[in-house]
Amino acid sequence: MKMTRGKIELIIVFKKETGLMEAEDILAKAGVPYREGMDSSRGKIYFYNTGPKFILTFDNEKAKKKFLKSYERLKEVHEIYIPDWTKRKD
Secondary structure, eight states, X not given: OOOOOOOXXXXXXXXXXSOHHHHXXXXXXXTOOEEEOOOSTTHXXXXXXXXXEEEEEESSHHHHHHHHHHHTTOTTEEEEEOOOTTOOOO
């Protein structure tokens, strides 16, 4: 029996002052599949105190690490983290 792996995902959260179009431009240039949203592990206060949020999907760990190295220190980025779909704070 072949083991199946879950998706390789990250959440990227932009700073409050970063607009949606600017955030989408940054992600389009990165060439990573993304969709709007985030997990709910951070809660509502976090949601309202930060900017646009996206779920990124990667083909492999190498692509994920390359993205992190290039994008986690951008001035527009609040944080990038691994989603926890089991935690619910809302």
